[in-house]
Amino acid sequence: MKMKNIKGRQLPLQTLSLVVGFMVWVLLSSLMSFIKQDISLTAGQISLITAVPVILGSVLRVPLGFYTNRFGARGLFILSMLFLILPVGYLGMANSFADLIVAGLFLGIGGAVFSVGVTSLPKYYPKEKHGFVNGIYGVGNIGTAFTSFGAPIIAGMYSWRIAVFVFIIPLLLFAILNYIYGDRNEPKMETSLKQQVLSVYKNNKLWFLSFFYFLTFGSFVALTVYLPNFLVSEFQLTEVDAGLRTAGFIALCTLLRPVGGWLGDKFNPFKVLMIVFAGLTVSGILLSFSPTILLYTIGSLSVAIFSGIGNGTIFKLVPLYFSKQAGIVNGIVAAMGGLGGFSPPIILTIVHDINGHYAIGFMALSQFALASLIIIIWMYYTDKLNLSNYIVNNAGQGILVTDENGKITKVNKAFEKITGYLEEEVLSTNPNILSSGEQSEEFYNEMWQQIREKEIWQGKIINKRKDGEIYTQWLSISVLKDAGDNVTNYVGVFSEIDK
Secondary structure (H helix, E strand, O other): OHHHHHHHHHHHHHHHHHHHHHHHHOHHHHHHHHHHHHOOOOHHHHHHHHHOHHHHHHHOHHHHHHHHHHHOHHHHHHHHHHHHHHHHHHHHOOOOHHHHHHHHHHHOHHHHOHHHHHHHHHHHOOHHHHHHHHHHHHHHHHHHHHHHHHHHHHHHHOOHHHHHHHOHHHHHHHHHHHHHHOOOOOOOOOOOHHHHHHHHOOOHHHHHHHHHHHHHHHHHHHHHHHHHHHHHHHHOOOHHHHHHHHHHHHHHHHHOHHHHHHHHHHOOHHHHHHHHHHHHHHHHHHHHOOOOHHHHHHHHHHHHHHHHHHHHHHHHHHHHHOOOOHHHHHHHHHHHHHHOOOHHHHHHHHHHHHHOOOHHHHHHHHHHHHHHHHHHHHHHHHHHHHHHHHHHHHOOOEEEEEEOOOOEEEEOHHHHHHHOOOHHHHOOOOHHHHEOOOOOHHHHHHHHHHHHHHOEEEEEEEEEOOOOOEEEEEEEEEEEEOOOOOEEEEEEEEEEEOO
16 A cells, blocks of 8 residues: 555656756746846847757656656656755856856756656556656646746846745755655666667657657747746836736646546547647747737747647657657657747847747747648558558458559468468569469459449459468459549458368
8 A cells, every 4th residue: 555655646746846856947938038137148148048948858758758757757857956056156146147047047947847646657657648647747747837937026026036036945845745656666677778769769650750859849938938028128027917917828738738638548649739839830920920928929829739749749659659769769858849949039139130020930840840740641641551562461361462453462471371472472463473274264354344344352262372282262352442433452461161
C-alpha cells in the first residue's frame, strides 16, 4: 500500500514541480517592464534578454530526458530546484545588461525540467492513458501564468527585486517535497546516451515530431515571453493589465493541453493535429492583420487554443513510435519546442525595426503551420499505407496482385512459402507461371467471364509449385477499380487445401 501511495503521488508532485520550474523560467519577461525602468536597455537588448532563458531551457531538455531514465525524476527535480536558487538570487542583484543575460541563461533550467516528467510519468500508467497523463503534467505550464500575473503585482507593491527574491521560497519548498515524496524506486534504464541518439537520429518521424512541437510549443513560449512587454509598448496597456491578459493566454493554452492528450488517446492523433495546424494557419493570418486590441486578442486566444491542444497531442505520438527510446526522444522533441520560442521575439523585433509593424513575422507562423499541416497529412496516409503493407506481408494466406494487364506487381511472404517462388522471380510475369495444366481452357474462360461480370470469383484450382509439385488451393480473385470505374488491379488471395 505504501508503494502504491508513492506511485500515486508522482503525477501531482511532478506537475507542481513543473509549475515552479516554469514560474522561474519566465521571471525576466514578466518583469521586463519594471526592469527596463531601472536598467537602461535598447529594444534589441530587451528582445535578447527575454528570449535567452529559452536557450538553456531547450538544450538541457535532451540530457534531462535521458538522465531521468537513468537516475529517476526525484533526484533531477531536487538538483534542478536547488540550482535555480543561484540564478534567481543573481537576478535579484542584477545591475546591467550582462547580469540579466547571465541570470536569464541559467533560469532556463526551469524550462528544461519539462523533460523529466514526460519521461518519468508514463512508467506509472498504461499506454492508452499516456496522452492524457502527459497532458495533465503539461498543465505545469500554468506556472508561467502565475508569474506573468503575480510578479508584476508584487513588483508594483514593493520592487521588482523583491518580486524576484520571493520565488526562492517555492524552489526550496519543492526541493524538500521531492526529497520526501519522490519515488526512490522509479524504474531505470542503463542504455548509454550515444546508443540512444544513434538509434533514433536517422528516423524522420523524430524530426517531424520535433518540427510540430517547435511550432505548437514554440508559439506558446514566444507569445508568453513577448506579450507582457508587447502589450505595454504597442497598445499602451498598464503592466498589470498586460500581465493579466498574458496570464489568460497562458491559462487557456495550458488547460487545453490535457484535452489535447485526451483527444490523442480517444481519436486518431493525426486527425487531431490536422485540425490544430489548420487552426494555427488561420490564427497566424489573423494576427498579421490585427490593428486593434480586439482582433489581436482573438488571434492570440486562437493560437492558445490550437497550440494547447497540439502540445498535448504530440506527446501521444512519441511513445507510439519510440517506446524503447522515449527518454531521449522526449528530450529532443521538447528541446525543439523550447527553441521554437527563442527566435520569434527577436525576429518580430527585427521585422518591426525594418518596416514598423509585425505582420511579416506573424505571417511566418501561418506558413510554418501550413507546412506542418501538409506534413501531417502525408504522415497519416503513409502510415495507413505502411499498415496495409504490413497486413499484406504478414497475412497467413497467399496474396498476389496484378496490374490491369495481368502482370504480377506484388506478392507476400505467404505466397513465397506456398509456391516456392521469390517475389523477384515472379514480378512482371503472368500468373499462369503457376498453372499445372490440369484445368481446361473452358475452365479459365468461365472464370474470367464471371470476374468481368461480377468482379469476383472463388473456387478450387490446381496449381504447381516452383519445384514441380502439384497442389490444390482455394482461390479468391477480386477486381480493383479507380474513381472512373476503370480496372486498375486484380487481387488473388489463396490458401492450400487438401484435395
